[in-house]
């Protein structure tokens with residue numbers, strides 16, 4: 139199965155998680171245009187449709203958003219752009235202490251059809267950056283039940299609780315039934 143992403147961290151997390159189920163994935167980085175949209179689900183569906191005409195084998199993609207309550211859900215599906223432009227220092231300045239959640243939507247192209255699976259992780263925006271796992275917003279996101287940021291967790295620790303692993307787990311359940 140191919141995982142199409144430009145993001146090395148996403149691939150590493152998915153490979154660790156799916157490895158436990160003996161599902162082997164191959165990383166493929168393909169350029170494609172992402173539409174603007176209100177939800178990760180619709181953006182992901184559109185991207186998946188574009189890619190399925192180019193790729194003849196089964197594949198999946200991962201679209202992840204960060205929704206910050208005090209900012210009315212911003213940056214939501216614009217997480218990638220905002221991470222590059224504002225960065226974590228400004229996220230702290232704007233939203234330290236706010237409730238927030240990540241949502242991952244996986245779109246799977248399997249035997250000619252598209253299936254979507256999603257997972258959510260709730261937490262709080264920290265007032266400082268911490269941790270050495272430098273993936274996106276992880277240094278400023280404190281997951282519920284923890285007193286440290288996601289960037290202080292190893293890949294396998296993050297995979298026990300994350301938005302991405304929850305979505306992947308539902309995909310695994312689906313694949314088991316096929």
Ligand code: ITT
Nearest residue numbers: 142143144145200201202217218221273274275276
């Ligand atoms: P793709 O090629 O897979 O689309 P991307 O990096 O552009 O890779 P997204 O469009 O899903 O990914 O953008 C989401 C952004 O949110 C991403 O660039 C990261 O900065 C951040 N992000 C995604 N997942 C995250 C996670 O688990 N922890 C922290 N930040 C995350």
Ligand code: NA
Nearest residue numbers: 144172201218
């Ligand atoms: Na993207």
